[in-house]
Amino acid sequence: MKKETQAIHATNLVDETAGAIATPIFLTTTFARDADGSYPKGHMYSRNSNPNRDALEKGLAILEGGAKAFAFASGLAAVSAVFQCMKSGDHVLMPAVGYYASMKLAEEIMGPWGLQMSQVDMEDLDAIKAAIQPNTKLIWVETPANPLLGISDIQAICTLAHSRGIFVGVDNTIATPILQNPISLGADIVMHATTKYIGGHSDVLGGAIIMKEENDWSARIKRVQILMGATQNPLDCYLLARGLKTLPLRMREHSASAFALAQRLENHSAIERVHYPGLASHPQHALAKRQMPHGFSGMISIQIKGDEANARKVASNLKLFQQATSLGGVESLAEHRKSIEGPDSKTPGNLVRLSIGLEHVDDLWEDLDQALSV
Numbered sequence: 048m049k050k051e052t053q054a055i056h057a058t059n060l061v062d063e064t065a066g067a068i069a070t071p072i073f074l075t076t077t078f079a080r081d082a083d084g085s086y087p088k089g090h091m092y093s094r095n096s097n098p099n100r101d102a103l104e105k106g107l108a109i110l111e112g113g114a115k116a117f118a119f120a121s122g123l124a125a126v127s128a129v130f131q132c133m134k135s136g137d138h139v140l141m142p143a144v145g146y147y148a149s150m151k152l153a154e155e156i157m158g159p160w161g162l163q164m165s166q167v168d169m170e171d172l173d174a175i176k177a178a179i180q181p182n183t184k185l186i187w188v189e190t191p192a193n194p195l196l197g198i199s200d201i202q203a204i205c206t207l208a209h210s211r212g213i214f215v216g217v218d219n220t221i222a223t224p225i226l227q228n229p230i231s232l233g234a235d236i237v238m239h240a241t242t243k244y245i246g247g248h249s250d251v252l253g254g255a256i257i258m259k260e261e262n263d264w265s266a267r268i269k270r271v272q273i274l275m276g277a278t279q280n281p282l283d284c285y286l287l288a289r290g291l292k293t294l295p296l297r298m299r300e301h302s303a304s305a306f307a308l309a310q311r312l313e314n315h316s317a318i319e320r321v322h323y324p325g326l327a328s329h330p331q332h333a334l335a336k337r338q339m340p341h342g343f344s345g346m347i348s349i350q351i352k353g354d355e356a357n358a359r360k361v362a363s364n365l366k367l368f369q370q371a372t373s374l375g376g377v378e379s380l381a382e383h384r385k386s387i388e389g390p391d392s393k394t395p396g397n398l399v400r401l402s403i404g405l406e407h408v409d410d411l412w413e414d415l416d417q418a419l420s421v
């Protein structure tokens with residue numbers, strides 16, 4: 048079955064009460080036991096499981112081609128769950144450029160608990176090979192990566208990692224399961240900030256882990272989900288399952304508009320550099336085409352000619368694009384990334400990250416052109 052069809056049907060529940068086509072929302076914390084003490088519908092308590100969470104997790108597993116999925120209260124709760132599967136003294140190799148808070152989580156929170164972390168250029172296979180340590184348990188890949196939209200070779204990294212018994216986890220937030228399936232390229236773990244494209248409307252925080260196989264890691268993630276308790280509530284699970292239904296269509300449009308705008312931006316006199324994996328000028332364009340054959344998603348980073356003040360001015364001159372952090376919603380957003388990340392950010396000061404929404408591409412271009420021209 049094709050993804051468009053799976054996305055619509057994978058999360059549906061049969062409603063035995065009223066025959067509703069849309070999935071009911073089970074706002075219940077607890078479930079009735081039978082006279083013999085058993086749980087006839089399989090649910091006991093909503094931290095352990097809930098029908099809406101089951102439906103969402105099933106849909107995510109199907110779309111990613113994984114064996115099992117786990118929904119969490121935020122993207123970072125999902126990353127935390129993966130780290131919490133490791134023990135003191137284990138080492139995780141992370142990207143030098145990637146989602147800022149994932150690195151901070153490893154460093155600030157997991158570091159004192161004994162998880163060792165080092166960062167490497169995840170686009171350079173020789174550098175990765177050299178950075179692997181005897182206690183490396185996990186390589187964490189993000190591709191396309193925040194905020195420069197660099198591309199890592201998932202398949203090559205998995206081959207290298209697996210030859211040394213190391214697991215590979217991929218943050219697939221920007222590509223979504225529609226444009227890239229890390230499990231089909233060998234990844235053991237896929238993570239999503241469902242807050243972004245999967246929710247798609249900037250109204251839900253969420254995270255998910257999808258496991259290639261049911262194994263010790265997946266059993267441990269299930270225990271972390273239940274015992275650490277950062278589970279996703281039924282209403283948010285419903286909203287995310289609803290978001291999944293239009294994800295293939297939305298990703299097609301986000302990608303088409305971003306590609307058109309990236310090309311136009313590249314020829315704008317106020318622009319120093321455009322980072323977009325779909326452009327022939329992107330250093331890993333050939334790899335991006337192979338790894339993301341259906342589109343390059345809706346994120347563009349632009350470096351403005353001049354300094355940080357110029358870039359901040361462009362971001363505040365935009366009218367249709369709203370100046371805010373986050374990405375993946377129907378509305379376009381612009382973000383001066385360095386000032387959001389904080390003082391030790393390595394992001395260039397003249398960089399503005401754009402999340403291209405679903406407005407008409409001509410209106411978006413008009414706004415970008417006027418903001419760049421003042």
Ligand SMILES: *Cc1c(COP(=O)(O)O)cnc(C)c1O
Pocket residue numbers: 121122123124146149189193218220221240241242243252253254
């Ligand atoms: C937003 C984001 C996260 C974190 O997700 P939250 O829901 O904000 O916790 C992780 N990785 C990437 C690539 C993101 O964009």
